[in-house]
Amino acid sequence: MAAKLTNSTKSELFAAKKRHVTSYDVAQYAGVSQSAVSRCFKSGGSVSRKMRERVMKAVEELGYQPNAIARGLITRRSNMVAVIVSNLNYYPEVLSQLSARFTERGVHVLLFTLDQESDVGRILDQVWQYQVDGVVVAAHLAPGEIEAFNKRNVPLVFYNRAYSDIPVSSVSCDQVEGQRILVNLLVKNGSHKSFAVVSGPADSVVSMQRTREAMNRLHDLGIEDIVQVSGDYSYDSGRDAVDRVMAQRGALPDAIICANDMMAFGCMDQLRYGYDLRVPEDVSVVGFDGVRAAGWSSFNLVTIQQPVDRMAEAAVQMLLDRVENYVLPPEKRIFSGVLRNGATIRN
Amino acid sequence: MAAKLTNSTKSELFAAKKRHVTSYDVAQYAGVSQSAVSRCFKSGGSVSRKMRERVMKAVEELGYQPNAIARGLITRRSNMVAVIVSNLNYYPEVLSQLSARFTERGVHVLLFTLDQESDVGRILDQVWQYQVDGVVVAAHLAPGEIEAFNKRNVPLVFYNRAYSDIPVSSVSCDQVEGQRILVNLLVKNGSHKSFAVVSGPADSVVSMQRTREAMNRLHDLGIEDIVQVSGDYSYDSGRDAVDRVMAQRGALPDAIICANDMMAFGCMDQLRYGYDLRVPEDVSVVGFDGVRAAGWSSFNLVTIQQPVDRMAEAAVQMLLDRVENYVLPPEKRIFSGVLRNGATIRN
Incomplete structure (x- = not known):
């Protein structure tokens, strides 16, 4: 056993190694058991007044910060x-x-950003290691990866990625309905007979849903003059898309349907500044998402606005409900997007 | 002591409560001490081959995931x-x-976003609770708050917030130099005699530095016709700024200097679509930051591009160096911004 030290010597010794004082240090310093220290910090922990005073004195003198992570282990x-987000x-x-x-709810966010949606598998191991209470995923997971969440009983909510054949919780914007609204608007005003459809990254399910619905709906409405080119959601890929449509058709179509707003901005800029054309007088353009810049006067884009605030609130609430009560059955919540009436469709 | 159970019964019992299998569960299951389990997962931990096999069998059967957080406690x-970021x-x-x-370096990011820079004080308590290895702060801290990091020996690197009178590490873009380059460019080409300067949020030190330098430099170069209005970094506040400059001066100045790019976009759009003026023929506009949209053809903004990739790399490296070795002295790294030659300054 160590020679008895005065409290001030002990306090100095602790100060010298002061980085991250632990409950073990507090217990040693106070001369009590570690479990007694734990009980002082646990709600409803049984501990005598005298013991609590002794521990709290040590806590104060050592500058101990009750550790949220250690508490989590209990x-x-x-x-x-x-x-987990891609396309940040x-x-x-x-x-x-x-x-x-x-x-707002006192829950902390461990952030994982992906360059590409398909990178998600590689980071799941890291997610497990932190034993988070739950995960919001705005990326695509393979069925086996979803199964890994179930196996570990870690609640999971997808953001804007819905699975029709797997029982898993998700919050989405109705991509199909939104896309249909846009296509109807373009076709029914009678001044658009030829179309280009610009898809997003090949590994994005959302982009795929939007593009497929645009193609299907155009066909259903009897439109046959359609070219499809692929982008990657970026502004630059929207510009390139215009050149590629031009190369394929030899002329520009009446309207260009982009799988997101960012590509629509690139598209508009290339039409205006690359081809000296007017939007919408020469070519109409629509996007999808309703990002802030869609409302900028330079664009004033016709698009489908996702109700991001309501969707985020729903995702957070659904996840925390499942952290509280793991056996809640999966739930899919699908929000309608709202048409943003801009000035990029000609009359 | 519990009656002896067969391994398969035990395995089922554990499966029933399987959420977050702990090293304690593994120890119980393997019939060894918890410290033996720990030694198996600690690099260089001394443990017999037989013991390791026994523990690893339990690990596998229970689906135990060695816990990064628990390892962190060791x-x-x-x-x-x-x-910690504001203005995301x-x-x-x-x-x-x-x-x-x-x-990339296997370090995880606990994210704190702020609506306003001045909210940072309220979240520091939460930061301490997680006993993170270090913190990157892209917001302003009061001296007492910085002292709280020192007291806890938690390494801290500021991103784009430098303190001239406190020894603390930071990575910044040279706001003063960058702003001076822009003002020189505007004044020296001879066609700008009157100016408006649009500042950012009142609690942003970066905005304050940019605006102050713009005002100082204009004065130094003999310009007297200057109005200053304040924005909040948003696109909308850039639009409003134009109206307020108009109200104050009764006419628009030759050039508008905005404390960030986002306000410059709002400014340009209001000039073009609100007042039917041309940029730069009627009014020149400059920004600061070099965000992606500065390169879009709609804007093609003259701005100072912050070398974000180099700055982020420096911040990450400086922080991790100090996590390794806490006694490294503070260091300030100041990167020059790069002039982006756009088309928003008239000749």
Whole structure:
């Protein structure tokens, strides 16, 4: 046993190694058991007044900060959720909404950003290691990866990725309905007979849904003059798409349907500044998402506005409900997008 | 003591409560001490071959995932850093760069987003609770708040917030130099005699530095016709700024200097679509940051491009160096911004 030290010597010794004082240090310093220290910090922990005073004195003198993570090991809650997002640069509103809403509720966000949706598999191991209470995923998972969540009983909510054949919770914007509204609008005003459809990244299910619905709906309405080119959601790929449509058709179509707003901006800029054409007088353009810049006067884009605030709120609430009660059955919530009436469709 | 159970019964019992299998569960299942389990997962931990086999069998059967957080309690490292950002919507590139670079190195990011820079004090308590290894802060801290980091020996690196009178690490873009380049460019070409300067949020030190330097430099170069109005970094506040300049001066100045790009876009759109003026023929506009949209043909903005990739890399490296070795002295790294030659200054 160590020679008896005065409290001030002990305090100095602790100060010298002061980085991350632990409950073990507090117990040693107070001369009590570690479990007694734990009980002082646990709600409803049984501990005598004298013991509590002794521990709290040590806590104060050592500058001990009760450790949320260590507490998590006791309650088996980390009070952390993981948020996995791709395309952060194209749609930062989603992350800032999710982050703000979790923070409001005292839940912390461990962030994983992906360059490409298909990278998600590689980071799941890291997610498991932190034993987060739940995960919001705005990327595509393979069925086996979803199964891994179930196996570990980690609640999972998809953001804008819905699975029709797997029972898993999700919050989405109705891509099909939104796309149909846009196509109807273009076709029914009678001045658009030829179309280009610009899809997003090949590994994005959302982009795929939007593009497929646009193609289907155009066909259903009897339109036959359609070219399809692929982009990657970026502004630059929207510009390129115009050149590629031009190369394929030899002329520009009446309207260009883009799988997101960012590509629509690139498309509009290339039409205006690359081809010296007017939008919408020469070519109409529509997007999807309703990002902030859609409302800028330079674009004033016709698009489908996703109700990001309501969707983020729903995702946060659904996840935390399932952290509280793991056996809640999966639920899919599908929000209608709202048509943003801009000035990029000609009469 | 519990009656002896067969392994398959035990395995089922554990499966029933399988959420978050802990090292305690593994120890119980294997019939060994918890410290023996820990030694199996600690690099260099001394443990017999037989013991390791026994533990690993339990690990496999229970689906135990060695817990990064629990391991952190042993090494006193959480392998997590906090990133505190404000203005996420105006400048998502910073966060996505920081996040990608930490992730590359196997370090995880606990994200705190702020609506307003001045909210930062309220979240520091939450940061302490997670005992992160270090923090990157892209917001302003009061001296007492910085002192709280020192007291806890938590390494801290500021992103784009430098303190001249406090020894603390920071990575910044040279706001003063950048602003001076822009003002020189405008004044020296001889066609700008009257100016408006649009500042950002009142609690942003970066905005304050940019605006102050613009005012000082204009005065130094003998310009006297200057109005100053304040915005909040948003596109809408850039639009409003034009109206307020108009109200104050009764006419628009030759050039408008905005404290960030987003306000410059709002400004340009209001000049073009609100007043039917041409940029730059009627009014020149400059921004600061070099966000992606500055390169869009609709804007093609003259601005100072912050070298975000190099700045993010420096911030990550400086922080992790200090996590390794806490006694490294503070360091300030100041990167020059790069002039982006657009088409928003008239000849």
